[in-house]
Amino acid sequence: MPTEHDRSPRLPDPRPGPDKDARLVRRMFDRVAPRYDLANTVFSLGRDRHWRRAAARVAGAAPGRTVVDVAAGTGALSGELAEAGATVVAVDFSWRMLRVGAGRRSGVGRPGRVDWCAADALRLPLPDAAADAATIAFGLRNLPDAAAGLTEMARVVRPGGRLVVLEFSRPEAAVPRVLFDRVVLSAVPLAARLVTSDPAAYGYLADSIRRWPDPAALAALAAATGWRAVRWRGLTGGVVALHWAERAG
Template identity: 55%
Template sequence: MSRAGLDKDPREVAAMFDGVARRYDLTNTVLSFGQDRRWREITRRALSPKHDERVLDLAAGSGVSTEEFARSGAWCVAADFSLGMLSVGRHRGVPMVAADALRLPFQDESFDAVTISFGLRNLVDTQAGLREMLRVVRPGGRLVVCEFSTPTWQPFRTIYLNYLMRALPPIARAVSSNPDAYVYLAESIRAWPDQRALAELIAESGWTDVAWRNLTSGVVAIHRAVKPS
């Protein structure tokens, strides 16, 4: 299976990411016109990891984001269910764990913060994933979600959606090790809730103080929340 469907069967999603692992980070940089680096930096600032904190980076892929978070002195673990992605990042020097986001292999209240970048959209059950993240974070702990979202300016939104469906797959064919996976990417972004709807979903999952910030005119949004004390 070269790409997953919008039913997001976990085995198909994992196999799809195994197929894109070899050139995944490069492809992301090309498709985002280099904005992925800026998005990671802003996500790190939103997470604000502190020295000696324990941070779970979920759907971490090759661990490029985990490595950035760890520069703060926090103990950061990369978790992903794609063994191919974890294998590509094994040189990064951060702990890596093969894990299903819906059944995390960690005890209750194990972490000070949890973050997931461009991975929440791929879970077969978004709320179940958010509740599992809530379980493994201590009371008062933090959640930061960086995910594709809905552009706020209507003319740009039209241009962006056309780019997703028409331009993104051809570009992916030039640089990706599994270009068909980026058809799924375009379809899953179009089907994903907007900023407010995702905030409501996070709150319904038990998190409090939910807020969001738009990046790149809403192409990406960062949502933050806190586990009730």
């Protein structure tokens, strides 16, 4: 039986759905935590900050607003939301991701603040309608049940409040899509050997992106889970999709 300390730890199932074992997801992020931020910057060629800033803008982050940042990891998006003045509840179930984030992003000099919270995205430790917005960046793909995640975010956001989902996608046009699939995604696990503390996890990353629904299907899922006026746009040639919506009711 493999353990966390094995040389080749088990990886989660890259397909969306119930076969994705949340414990394997958590352990994988515990392993990659120390170099997670660095890998983000390297693999996105520095674009990741731009993606998260765009997400913070559409979330309406501002002084006096409370935003729950689900699957917050090391708080890369939480930090952008706090920079805009919001009070952020950064929720993640990986202790190591939270610990790295809390160490790196202490909140000094920010107009807003980040409260770090260890919890499962499917059982957020917040009362109904407690937040003005819920955000999730590169997290929804890792949940065993994306619909349940979106429903739980709808529970904690007040009517009229915002949902923002930032997630990898694939370019729509045929040629860039083939290049992205065959060149970029195939190169990720190889490049990960140079940068990360767990190269195998980046094989999971590439596979899970290939199997993730397209933006229209994700919009339909949000519309079916308590959100209205769902919109999206592609970033950086469509390799990332930014969805936003309003809490119905």
